[in-house]
Amino acid sequence: MRRIKIAERPNWRERAAELGFTFHSPNGDTYWDESAYYAFTIDEIETHIEAPTAEIEALSTVLVDRILRDETYLIRLQIPEASWDYLRDSWRRNLPSLYGRLDFSFSGHGPAKLLEYNADTPTSLYEAAAFQWFWLEDRVASGALPASADQYNSIHEALVARFRELSGQGTLHLSCVGHSEEDRGTISYIDECARQGGFDTQFIAMSDIGLGADGQFYDLENRPINRLFKLYPWEWMLREPFGDALAKSMVGVLEPAWKAVLSNKGILPLLWELAPNHPNLLPAYFDDDPRAADLSRSGYARKPLYSREGANIELHDLTGSVIDADSGPYGTEGFIVQGLAPLPVFDGNHAVLGSWIVAGRAVGLGVREDRSPITKNTSRFVPHVIIG
Amino acid sequence: MLAVLVFGTGGGGGFLGGILGGLLAGKMLSSATKPNVATANTAPASGPRTAQADTVTRSGFGNTGSSGGWSSGG
Numbered sequence: 254m255r256r257i258k259i260a261e262r263p264n265w266r267e268r269a270a271e272l273g274f275t276f277h278s279p280n281g282d283t284y285w286d287e288s289a290y291y292a293f294t295i296d297e298i299e300t301h302i303e304a305p306t307a308e309i310e311a312l313s314t315v316l317v318d319r320i321l322r323d324e325t326y327l328i329r330l331q332i333p334e335a336s337w338d339y340l341r342d343s344w345r346r347n348l349p350s351l352y353g354r355l356d357f358s359f360s361g362h363g364p365a366k367l368l369e370y371n372a373d374t375p376t377s378l379y380e381a382a383a384f385q386w387f388w389l390e391d392r393v394a395s396g397a398l399p400a401s402a403d404q405y406n407s408i409h410e411a412l413v414a415r416f417r418e419l420s421g422q423g424t425l426h427l428s429c430v431g432h433s434e435e436d437r438g439t440i441s442y443i444d445e446c447a448r449q450g451g452f453d454t455q456f457i458a459m460s461d462i463g464l465g466a467d468g469q470f471y472d473l474e475n476r477p478i479n480r481l482f483k484l485y486p487w488e489w490m491l492r493e494p495f496g497d498a499l500a501k502s503m504v505g506v507l508e509p510a511w512k513a514v515l516s517n518k519g520i521l522p523l524l525w526e527l528a529p530n531h532p533n534l535l536p537a538y539f540d541d542d543p544r545a546a547d548l549s550r551s552g553y554a555r556k557p558l559y560s561r562e563g564a565n566i567e568l569h570d571l572t573g574s575v576i577d578a579d580s581g582p583y584g585t586e587g588f589i590v591q592g593l594a595p596l597p598v599f600d601g602n603h604a605v606l607g608s609w610i611v612a613g614r615a616v617g618l619g620v621r622e623d624r625s626p627i628t629k630n631t632s633r634f635v636p637h638v639i640i641g
Numbered sequence: 642m643l644a645v646l647v648f649g650t651g652g653g654g655g656f657l658g659g660i661l662g663g664l665l666a667g668k669m670l671s672s673a674t675k676p677n678v679a680t681a682n683t684a685p686a687s688g689p690r691t692a693q694a695d696t697v698t699r700s701g702f703g704n705t706g707s708s709g710g711w712s713s714g715g
Binding site for chain 1: 696697698699700701702703704705713714715
C-alpha cells in the first residue's frame with residue numbers, strides 16, 4: 254500500500270459537472286482529492302481487504318441472529334423496546350439488504366483491523382462506485398497510469414444486479430433529508446442504480462412522507478409508498494412520531510429494519526465476544542465493563558453507540574491522554590471502548606479503508622484521508638489503483 | 642439454494658444472506674459503463690391514488706436530521 258502523488262486531471266471539475274457529482278468541494282473545501290492515489294497489490298486487496306470483509310460480514314449475520322433472540326443484547330444496544338418485534342420480524346422474514354461498508358485500519362502490513370461497520374447509511378458511495386472509476390479510465394487513457402492499472406471496484410455492477418433481484422411491480426420511493434447536498438447526490442446515484450435494475454423511482458423528502466388513517470405511508474401525490482429506500486438512520490426513524498407506524502404498514506424498507514442492530518457500535522464488543530482474538534477484530538468492551546480498563550494500557554478509542562462521521566469519538570494513548578476528539582450530538586445512549594489501531598499515515602495523511610459490501614458480498618474499496626487521526630465528514634476521498 | 646427475493650408489500654421470501662454471500666465473494670473488477678447521475682428522476686410515481694388528502698398527516702419523519710443539522714450518512 255503506497256500513496257503516490259499525481260497531477261490532477263485539468264478538466265476534472267468539468268467531468269464532475271457532466272456526471273452530476275456536485276458535492277466534490279463542499280464550502281470550497283477539498284473533498285474529492287485526486288492530487289494523489291493509493292496503490293495496492295492484488296494480494297493486499299484479496300488477502301487483507303476482500304477476504305476479511307467477507308468473513309466479518311458472515312460473523313455479523315450470526316451476530317444479528319444472536320442479538321435479536323436475546324433481549325439482554327437489545328437492551329445493551331439501547332434499541333427501543335417498542336421496535337423489537339418489528340426488527341425481529343424483518344429478520345425472520347429475511348428481508349433483503351442492499352449495502353454496507355466496513356471501515357478498516359490497514360497499512361499494508363499485518364491484518365486489517367475493523368474500526369466500525371456502517372451498515373445502515375453508508376455514504377461516499379458514488380465516489381467509490383463511479384467517480385474513482387472514471388478517474389482510473391481517464392488516467393489510463395492519458396498515459397498517467399499504465400494500461401494494466403486496475404481497481405477493486407464492482408460496486409456499481411453489484412448494486413444494479415441487486416436492484417434487479419429486488420425489482421418488480423410498482424415504484425421505489427427514495428428518501429433523505431431534503432437539505433443535504435451530499436445526501437441528495439447519493440440518493441441520485443441510488444436512483445440511477447435502481448432504475449438500471451428495473452425500478453420506477455420517485456424521490457420524497459423524509460419530512461414529506463405521509464401517514465394515512467389506514468396506517469399506510471403515502472407520497473406527496475397521496476400514492477402509497479410500498480417500497481422505500483431511505484438514507485436516514487434507523488435509530489432516528491424508530492424514535493420519531495411515525496416510527497411506531499412502521500410495523501403495521503406494508504412498506505418494505507432498504508436497508509431492512511434488522512440493520513438497526515448492525516449500525517450500532519455496540520456490535521464491536523459483541524463481535525469480539527463472538528470471535529475473540531479474531532485477527533481482523535480489535536478488543537472492544539462496553540464502557541462500563543471492567544475489562545474496558547485493560548485497554549488503557551495500550552490506548553483505546555471511545556465511541557458512542559450511535560455516531561456518524563467520527564462525531565463524539567475520542568482517541569486515547571497509553572497514558573490516557575487524548576490524541577484526538579471530535580465533537581457532536583451523540584453519546585446519550587452510552588459508549589464502547591475499542592483497542593487502538595491508529596490509521597497509517599502517508600505524507601501526513603491518516604488513511605482509512607472503506608470496504609464495500611453489496612448483497613452480502615465484498616465488492617469494492619474507497620479510501621478517505623484526513624490530517625487528523627479521526628476520519629470525519631470533511632475527510633477527503635482519494636482514488637486507488639491495483640498495480641502489481 | 643438461490644431463493645426468491647421479495648421486498649416490499651407483503652414481504653417474505655428468502656435472502657441470500659451474509660454467510661453464503663461471503664463464501665461466494667470473489668474478485669470481480671469493474672469494467673461496465675458507470676452512470677451519469679446528473680438526471681435525477683423527477684417523474685411522477687405510477688400507481689393508483691388511494692388516499693384522500695385530508696386523511697394523510699406528514700412531518701412524522703425527518704425531524705432528527707432536520708432539527709439537528711446532523712449528517713444522515715456515515
